[in-house]
Amino acid sequence: MTRLNAKVPEGRLEDKWRNYQAKSSLINPANKKKLKIIVVGSGLAGAGAAATLAELGYEIQCFCYQDSARRAHSVAAQGGVNAAKNYQHDGDSVWRMFYDTLKGGDFRSREANVYRLAELSAPLIDHFTQQGVPFAREYGGVLVNRSFGGVQVQRTFYARGQTGQQLLLAAYAQLYKMIRAKKVEMLTRHEMLDLVVINGQAKGIIARDLTSGELKRFAADAVVLATGGYSRVFRLSTLAIGCNGSAIWKAHKQGAYFASPSFTQIHPTALPQSSEAQSKLTLMSESLRNDGRIWVPQNKEDTRKANDIPEEERDYYLERRYPSFGNLAPRDIASRAAKERIDAGHGVGRLKNAVYLDFKHAIRQFGLDTIRDRYGNLFTMYKKITGIDAYQEPMQISPAAHFSMGGLWVDYELMTTIPGLYAIGECNFSDHGANRLGANSLLQASVDGYFILPNTINNYLAGALKEEQETTEHPEFARVEQEVQENIDRLLAVNGTKTVDHFHRELGKIMWQECAMSRNEAGLQCAIEQITQIRTNFWSDVKVTGHDKEMNTELEKALRLADFIELGLLMCTDALNREESCGAHFREEFQTPDGEAIRVDDVYSYVSAWEYGAENFKHHEEALKFEFIEPTVRSYK
Amino acid sequence: MTVTFRIWRQEGTNDPGKLTDYEVEGLTDDMSFLEALDHLNETLVIKNEKVIAYEYDCREGICGQCGVFINGRAHGPHANMTTCQLHMRSFNDGDTIVVEPWRADSFPVVKDLVVDRSALDRIIEQGGYISAKTGTAPEANAVPIGKEIADKAMDAAACIGCGACVATCKNSSAALFTAAKINHLNSLPQGKPEQHQRVLAMTEQMQEEGFGHCTFTGACEVECPEGISITNIAEMNNRVIRASIFG
Ligand SMILES: Cc1cc2nc3c(=O)[nH]c(=O)nc-3n(C[C@H](O)[C@H](O)[C@H](O)COP(=O)(O)OP(=O)(O)OC[C@H]3O[C@@H](n4cnc5c(N)ncnc54)[C@H](O)[C@@H]3O)c2cc1C
């Protein structure tokens, strides 16, 4: 318990961040030069942090597994980034954004962190604009906003449908500016495979050069993980194929606590899986739900084409169950309702795993031109992928794993339970609670990297100055490197009969069935047994060809999957522990007779933080105190 | 469906490479091209052979990582599309599909279909940014930017850095890539103070990396997944002249 000190500063919510900054330690610029920081990840969080820390004067080494920092998965975000600027005078404010975020997360996040997120959102837009992000503008030159993700005010800034790309390119450009200044060394095609902890402090990493396969040691005074989300544990997800949990999982095994691992956001409007061979699911913008109507056939065995099914034989289930929000019900509610219909045998499409999203009524009401104007690019993308013209027949959509709310536990300084190890962006647990509001994630990754970490890391490094700096000659580096090598050797030696993807598909199916949109005790227990079995089978029957001292993409996948399997076990364990329903976590035992979530604040108003143990995971709690607001029940009826 | 993939295999940068045929069965037309290659790789593993190395990450047409040459065209048979957006329904049962890496002196082959495109990053390093420090930004609306300028900047900024423009150009020129970045930044008020330095440094680096000269053939515009217009190159050339006079 004592280790879970969230270090929330004193004072009113509005003053906490200022109070913190006023009291934290500073480091003389001449001394900063002597301090080295490793940043693993070059997404919005990592690139922003690496560039800013380098500007401050630290020596930075930044890592990514792609061929260029510009390809981190932040590049894929489309919708936008939130900021409480109140440009529209529609009543927005830092307080309202704080409240929306806290409520959206079903009161399972830390007040002080969420407030700071909202507080730093406005200057972030200024910052990105200054960097040259071409945000959407009015003719007169001022910035445009739209509303997003079920929020009633317009606080979302966007750059066409490519907001993530534009923010990332700005951060990447700042990073390369500092590379040119020789303050950042960028190591692309390098994957962190383990963390080196010396005397209880993070002192470096072991990384594999993905081109030569060589293992390399890197020492530093602090290590920052910015490695993104791990929802690829489900195999099929909206994430990039390379997204993985290895870095945070290895850090967890070295002692960093893992918080709320089972909180995964399932997005309701992805394209359905169409075959076993499928590698990922594509996200369709949520905005489609503004005009599209969602339905399934009332008759289970209906084999007719969608357009041949008459109105009276269609079930507009969202409109039926949630008359006031209808098709705009929040992500978790809409996803779960779809799954319920699909499981009940009403799914449509080749694999019976989809629901219809129909624009027929909207086209009749507003005309084809208006709909084309609003969503034309999405209809084109849909056609490219499915070959179907959605102006003529309804789209088929399906829920998909999307965002990991869980991640390494961090305190207010974004430091994990290992001193000197920080986690920023999607790979930490903070700010989103049990559900993430649309357009809040780019925001969190960016403020963590640009504004928060560069202010908090000094506090720790000021102490590091007095200590002797560790080098890669320290025996601990050799020991960890050897462990990594043994793990690789063991994997290559299995020489079994099944491919890595085979095991990933198995893991994904179980995780999707038992630990995604709805969970129950029996299912989770069964999942834990099955995943344990997969782990055994994987280590006795997987086949990876080639060797390790070369570029070997199959080996890369295998190493990531080995970690996903263990992470899957923790996710199920976490879901089992939380006997309530909240946000993305829906325990079937805890619902009202008409299927709504029952949250149990008296018992579960905590962040679960897990300590790694080879045999079982040890549970810790960080109690959540709501000093400034009163948790209420989310209702969308 | 069944197709024959004729794929470039090369162990490493300094090894010789050659095309090898693989017959692949059991494909469906709604599989993406990369999923078909995944499927091929799984069969190779089972046969105890090394997998083919190719690159991808997002599989959504936005990260710019997946570029390969397919039947002699960058990213395959369609204009303005990435490899990951290509589906097998674009091919016929029994087709032979030739798959090669990007070919340009500035993009050395790393392995099989993987090339090293870091030259593009080094062009950015020479000025593809605005020298803003964290914490020095004015209020975002303090500098109005007319919609037309913002839209034009966005058109150029949409470049995903895949390298198709280079790969498809008979001169292996990186002019479209470089021009897109220069025009994005130089057209915005925030980018103006450094405009001359930027354009000179970036175009110079482009030459240093060994990219060829642009002769306005226009192939780049056709293959660019983002449809970035070749007029960007003309605009860049204009900026180079102005920069050498006023810079
Ligand atoms: C399809 C899609 C759409 C989205 N749309 C929105 C949106 O509209 N608005 C919004 O706010 N959010 C959106 N999100 C969420 C948001 O994009 C992400 O949460 C956010 O970009 C994460 O940023 P990050 O910096 O934490 O991680 P990432 O951008 O994923 O970066 C991770 C980095 O870590 C590196 N890395 C990982 N592991 C290792 C390792 N072991 N060794 C070395 N390097 C490693 C990678 O190479 C990469 O550089 C979307 C997400 C998806 C999937």
Ligand code: FES
């Ligand atoms: S895999 Fe990202 S663009 Fe194709």
